[in-house]
Amino acid sequence: MAAEEELLHRQALSMVLHQHQLSQRFDGSMSRRIGSTSSRRHTDPLANNEKKVVESLENIKFRRVVLIHGEGFGAWCWYKTIAQLEEVGLLPTAMDLTGSGIDLTDTNTVTTLAEYSKPLIQYLEALPEDEKVILVGHSSGGACLSYALENFPEKISKAIFLCATMVSNGQRPFDVFAEELGSAERFMQESEFLIYGNGKDEPPTGFMFEKQLMKGLYFNQSPTKV
CATH class of the missing domain: 3.40.50.1820 (Alpha/Beta hydrolase fold, catalytic domain)
Structure with a gap:
């Protein structure tokens, strides 16, 4: 169940990243971070996507x-x-x-x-x-x-x-x-x-x-x- 929850979590983050990349109209800032990101291996593509999501979310105004x-x-x-x-x-x-x-x-x-x-x-x-x-x-x-x-x-x-x-x-x-x-x-x-x-x-x-x-x-x- 833990692996399933982790996969769902990453898929949701990837969806947000994909939608953000379709438009660059947003501005503003957001301070929250995901603490679990740093614990994953840098070679994990899903973990790298999650890091990109965090960075992209900083630019979302609404x-x-x-x-x-x-x-x-x-x-x-x-x-x-x-x-x-x-x-x-x-x-x-x-x-x-x-x-x-x-x-x-x-x-x-x-x-x-x-x-x-x-x-x-x-x-x-x-x-x-x-x-x-x-x-x-x-x-x-x-x-x-x-x-x-x-x-x-x-x-x-x-x-x-x-x-x-x-x-x-x-x-x-x-x-x-x-x-x-x-x-x-x-x-x-x-x-x-x-x-x-x-x-x-x-x-x-x-x-x-x-x-x-x-x-x-x-x-x-x-x-x-x-």
């Missing part, structure tokens, strides 16, 4: 990171990521989108992207004028990132689509996968997993998979926890 989960998940899925980002001096926040996680909103009442993204939009609205955030969206959470970018571009310093849906203007999230699905309309008509909480004549309001399918669909690269 350190607040907002983590947006994908479909069927909630803020809880980021718990390890939050700990790793905090360790390097970033300020991560994860939130439940409407009807997700511990949000008790009836999902059958959530029929638009605007309603689903409401917690994120309210968070951005409350930010001070001189504050910006780094948005990270996973899976269908990418649609919420696109929506936020359209509404609050001045409050977002960087948007990271982590294996996420990138929706163009006028598209639905399912449209992005139209080629694989045959068509979004066909998928919604034939899928046995969709829930029509407001009746078959209305758009689906959710989906439900059998428990035995969850590992293959969502956790096929996740280690088994005892």
Whole structure:
């Protein structure tokens, strides 16, 4: 387990370094360091990457990171990521989108992207004028990132689509996968997993998979926890 935690830690740091190298717009300073770096061998490429991450993070002005989960998940899925980002001096926040996680909103009442993204939009609205955030969206959470970018571009310093849906203007999230699905309309008509909480004549309001399918669909690269 210790080796697994160490690998996850290094992967998270490498991701931050990669994203920083895509843009050099940030300035400012950050004083926190990772104490474990000096104990690793200089010949270890992952350790060298971690050292570069520490140096790069010193130049990041906006350190607040907002983590947006994908479909069927909630803020809880980021718990390890939050700990790793905090360790390097970033300020991560994860939130439940409407009807997700511990949000008790009836999902059958959530029929638009605007309603689903409401917690994120309210968070951005409350930010001070001189504050910006780094948005990270996973899976269908990418649609919420696109929506936020359209509404609050001045409050977002960087948007990271982590294996996420990138929706163009006028598209639905399912449209992005139209080629694989045959068509979004066909998928919604034939899928046995969709829930029509407001009746078959209305758009689906959710989906439900059998428990035995969850590992293959969502956790096929996740280690088994005892």
